[in-house]
Amino acid sequence: MTHTLSRDDARRIIVRAQMLDARRPGDVVEVAEQLAVIKIDPTAVIAPAQHATAWARIGWGYEPGQLTKAVEDDRVLFEYDGTIRPISVLPLLVPRMRHWPQHARGRGWMEANARFADDVLARLRADGPLLASEIEDTAQVARQSESGWYGSNQVPRMLESLERQGRVAVVGREGRLRRWDVTERAWPKALPEYTDEDAARLLDERRLQAAGIAKERSAWTPVGAAGEPAVIDGVKGRWRVDPQALAALDDDPGGRVAILNPYDRILFDRPRLRDVFEFDYVLEQFKPKAERVYGQFAHPILVGDRFVALLDAALDRTRETLHVTALHELAPIEPEEMEMIRGEIADLAEWLGVPVTGLR
Known part of the structure; x- marks a missing residue:
């Protein structure tokens, strides 16, 4: 059976x-x-992405130390490839790790530096945990950085490669600085x-659980x-919907205001954002200053299931x-909604421990 959803229903499923x-x-x-x-993401124009993501959901009950404790002390969350994930996901990633790297260039570099990899592992086993700067660079073959992200020291690249191999x-x-x-x-x-096969299937299920609904052939949310x-009225394409999210549609707790870091996960799938929310979000961080319209790191503001404004603040x-x-208005905002937005900005400032200035 193919479910037919309104765009409003699809939005509510995603928001929830x-x-x-x-x-x-x-x-x-x-x-x-x-x-x-x-x-x-360390770009802390307002707050780092990982903490802003948690605060946007939890609110006053969240303190940054809680995330550190969950990762470093309790080990119920873990860091991998520039993200925080729950330990329950780790076994689903391990099979994919066994096959890394899949590209010939990466395989060639790892094979040429097999002794280097052994040196790094031996040093960690003997003296770890360690920072990358505390590990000797014994690379047999150096790989030049095309992006400028890496320096000449090959240790960070090797550590990230070994991370992807598990x-x-x-x-x-x-x-x-990361401690390894x-x-x-x-x-x-x-x-x-x-x-x-089972790991890939279970990962797909976890992605859909987090997404609520996603396009059947999405490169952004596979x-x-x-x-x-499912199909969505007025939206092209075929979709997959989480049956639990679908069953909970009638149990609607209502909406609220959320100020979202540009790297928040709800913003990641840009095509879905355009199709379902009719919100065409462009992060202007890497645009020349003269070409920016809304600001270098403007935070989208969600009211209920509509993106109504962008907050340019620091x-x-x-x-x-x-x-x-x-505060750039993208859609008509009712006076009570504006009052709620101002209240959320004030709450954000209070969470940061500072007053608000410049808000008219």
């Missing part, structure tokens, strides 16, 4: 799956279990084991055959204020 409705989660572990992936893991951070260890110490003992087929650490440069 992303924990952005009126019913707030209790802690960051609950958030990570539902979203499956929380992006780490041989080392990030176990903590000192500021922005071997996975036999970092990971829980006796993880469940899955075949490649969900395979998970869930049930935490001014010198003056210790949250300074609002502009």
Whole structure:
């Protein structure tokens, strides 16, 4: 059976799956279990992405130390490939790790540096956890950075390669610096084991759980055959919907205001954002200043299931204020909605421990 949904229903399913409705989660572990992936990004124009993501959902009950504790002490969450994920997802990633790297260039570099990899692993086993700067670069073959992201030292690249193979893991951070260890110490003992096929199927299900609804052949939110087929009135394409999210449509807790970091997961699938929310979001971070319309790092504002504004603001650490440069209205906003938006901006500033300036 193919379900037929209105665009409003599809929006409500997505908002609820992303924990952005009126019913707030209790802690960051609950958030990570539902979203499956929380992006780490150090660009702290207002707050780092991982903390802003948690705050947008939990609100006042969230403190940044809770995420650190869950990752480093309790080990119920883990860092992988620039994201925070729940431990329940780790066994589903392990089969894919066994096949990395899949591209010839990456395989060639790892094969040429087999002794280097052994050196890094031996050093971690003997003295870890360690920062990359504490590990010697014994690379046989250097790989030049095309993006400028890496320097000449090959240790960070090797650590990230070994991470993708499931041989080392990030176990903590000192500021922005990652502390690494071997996975036999970092990971829980006796993880469940899955075949490649079962792991891929279960990952598709977790992605759909977090998405609520996704296009059947989406490069942004690949969900395979998970869930049930659906179509959305007025929207092209075939979709997959999470049956649990569909069953909960009538149990609607209502909406609220959410200020979203540009790297928030609800914004990741840009085609879905355009199709379902009719919101064409462009992050202007990498545009020349003269070409920016809404600001370098404008935060989308969700009211209920509509994106109504973009907040151009920054935490001014010198003056210790949250300074609002502009609040760009994208759609008509009712006076009571504007009052709610202003209240959420004030709450954000209070969470940061500073006053708001510039908001008219």
